[in-house]
Amino acid sequence: VVTEPVALGLIKSPGEMGADIVVGEGQSLGVGLQFGGPYVGLFACREKHVRQMPGRLAGMTSDAREARLRADAFDPRAAYPAREGDVEHLHQFRLCALAFTIHMTLLGETGLRKLAGTNHAAAARVARRLGQVNGVELVNGNYFNEFTLKLAKPSRQVVRDMANKGVLGGVSLGRLYPGESELENGLLIAVTETVQTDDETALVTALEEALA
Amino acid sequence: MSVNASGWTPRAPEATEGEAQTWTGNRALMLEEALIFEMDCEKGSGVDLEPSGAASALPDGLLRNRPIGLPGLSEPETVRHYTRLSRQNYAIDLGLFRSARAR
Numbered sequence: 001v002v003t004e005p006v007a008l009g010l011i012k013s014p015g016e017m018g019a020d021i022v023v024g025e026g027q028s029l030g031v032g033l034q035f036g037g038p039y040v041g042l043f044a045c046r047e048k049h050v051r052q053m054p055g056r057l058a059g060m061t062s063d064a065r066e067a068r069l070r071a072d073a074f075d076p077r078a079a080y081p082a083r084e085g086d087v088e089h090l091h092q093f094r095l096c097a098l099a100f101t102i103h104m105t106l107l108g109e110t111g112l113r114k115l116a117g118t119n120h121a122a123a124a125r126v127a128r129r130l131g132q133v134n135g136v137e138l139v140n141g142n143y144f145n146e147f148t149l150k151l152a153k154p155s156r157q158v159v160r161d162m163a164n165k166g167v168l169g170g171v172s173l174g175r176l177y178p179g180e181s182e183l184e185n186g187l188l189i190a191v192t193e194t195v196q197t198d199d200e201t202a203l204v205t206a207l208e209e210a211l212a
Numbered sequence: 213m214s215v216n217a218s219g220w221t222p223r224a225p226e227a228t229e230g231e232a233q234t235w236t237g238n239r240a241l242m243l244e245e246a247l248i249f250e251m252d253c254e255k256g257s258g259v260d261l262e263p264s265g266a267a268s269a270l271p272d273g274l275l276r277n278r279p280i281g282l283p284g285l286s287e288p289e290t291v292r293h294y295t296r297l298s299r300q301n302y303a304i305d306l307g308l309f310r311s312a313r314a315r
Contacts, residue, residue, distance in 0.1 A: 010267055011274045060247075068244075070300070102294055105248055106258030108284035113276075114257075117264035124268045143269050193261075 007144040009116025021045045030103025040096040119145040123191040135211040146190045155187040158210045167206035256284040
């Protein structure tokens with residue numbers, strides 16, 4: 001199962017729904033966009049699979065005096081970096097993981113729940129407004145903070161037209177799946193807690209003008 | 213003439229019952245820091261977010277109906293926790309450091 005971690009403040013955990021292995025992208029919690037990376041990957045599994053996990057587990061162990069220690073506790077399948085440049089990559093990842101951890105600590109139980117609710121409410125509001133634009137059809141009935149629109153025109157050109165007016169209006173499915181005629185009018189939109197009412201209005205207006 | 217005319221020499225008291233325990237659990241620079249899950253702060257949060265309305269585009273059967281299990285530290289508690297942890301790091305500025313390149 002692949003999940004967006006913010007959604008877990010609102011929906012049941014994948015484990016509760018029966019998943020044995022879950023991965024996700026942690027960028028949305030405390031990690032900047034950074035021109036596309038590096039980000040932090042999330043990887044969880046049931047305890048019975050832990051020896052098959054790649055990499056190493058940082059955690060807690062104890063020393064000879066039974067004192068607690070934080071350490072790389074378990075690394076049966078660790079691949080230590082050997083190639084030139086990998087050291088920096090590993091350290092960048094650790095900084096992302098630290099930023100993610102501190103961000104999660106600041107949010108806590110109530111914060112993550114409210115953040116999830118804010119994301120979903122904003123996405124539902126924007127989906128409703130965009131769905132009322134002429135030439136736009138909302139494809140998804142159920143979603144958390146990302147949904148797909150089907151436009152009356154190929155979405156690659158619509159995204160370019162909106163960008164020319166200073167609005168980055170989503171990801172064109174035509175660009176992600178070139179040659180798939182069913183998807184060339186698809187537009188993927190994500191709405192997070194960072195979106196303000198002015199941003200919503202700018203997006204709706206830009207899409208109306210691009211489809212006119 | 214002897215340099216130490218009194219004959220006194222410094223001597224540490226003999227340990228009779230294992231190692232001396234401290235009230236905080238700290239041993240010199242070895243700081244004991246509780247896990248955030250062990251801190252008694254379940255209701256707080258380090259951020260101010262407004263409550264939002266009900267989920268409108270998610271099926272009822274998927275909605276969370278039990279706590280996540282995360283603690284709730286305030287902003288100062290979070291800053292102090294991670295600052296204390298940072299003092300436990302071993303780094304190139306404290307001593308010899310083996311580069312991962314040399315493995």
